[in-house]
């Protein structure tokens with residue numbers, strides 16, 4: 001990837017486009033079944049550009065509870081795109097909403113002073129639910145319900161590659177009915193930076209103006225686009241991350257931890273003492289993060305089979321009682337958000 005970056009053919013993307021960036025944008029658009037696409041430095045900016053283009057100030061938008069656009073983008077959907085967020089329950093499974101729920105939430109026009117709902121944001125895979133996957137037919141029927149209710153549809157496909165590999169379908173099968181899609185070249189695909197937002201040619205023309213307004217226009221972008229092109233060559237490798245996530249989850253379960261069955265590359269651990277366990281993991285060199293009232297572990301290109309064995313040895317067995325989810329303060333997954341008391345770190349086995 002670094003050699004490709006060093007050897008990249010470049011131009012000035014702000015003035016008259018950079019050839020390597022154009023190659024990346026066109027290849028990504030074609031993978032997603034879109035007319036055109038635009039590179040952005042981050043997924044957050046790509047989502048924001050899509051929302052700014054779809055929403056008028058004060059419009060409501062729907063998204064499944066825990067969606068990245070709702071909880072993890074500093075409120076930019078409201079602050080900068082002017083949207084009123086309306087989170088939807090996961091009534092069709094973790095990370096998923098049903099067509100009926102979308103129809104209900106979209107409502108009908110109402111009196112002139114009624115809140116106007118104009119957009120549905122979907123997320124595949126759904127990060128906060130543990131990388132859960134929406135299948136093509138489920139996605140298509142929710143998108144169709146939104147369109148029938150005159151909503152636009154944006155798909156946050158930061159990890160659409162993982163969904164595509166897990167399901168054995170091309171990424172374009174997961175974007176049907178979406179007006180815009182954002183995908184990340186970083187994360188599992190391993191580029192140091194870069195996302196792409198795709199849609200119609202008219203959308204991309206407007207998106208280019210919005211990206212410049214947000215400070216995301218770059219000059220010799222080919223250097224980073226070259227990394228993105230190598231990232232796209234790595235999509236099939238994600239299957240290894242999924243296998244390792246399952247191995248990690250199985251090993252944790254054998255050691256008495258309460259874990260989710262990973263659909264892709266994310267493993268969620270339920271424990272009553274999130275902060276305490278995170279400190280203990282950190283102390284033994286296992287980096288994890290809190291998410292949705294659970295602990296989130298992720299497999300990626302830099303995690304080998306040997307790393308999974310090492311992580312399991314260092315984490316060691318769960319102490320009895322630690323895995324019991326508390327009944328109060330439930331997050332989106334129904335797990336506890338309660339902070340546990342201090343506890344002496346358990347000695348990791350195998351160190």
Ligand SMILES: Cc1ncc(COP(=O)(O)O)c(C=O)c1O
Pocket residue numbers: 041042043044045047068069123127156158159184186195
């Ligand atoms: C679902 C989802 N969307 C968007 C993003 C934002 O990507 P970035 O970190 O490149 O801004 C993330 C990042 O984790 C994500 O998980």
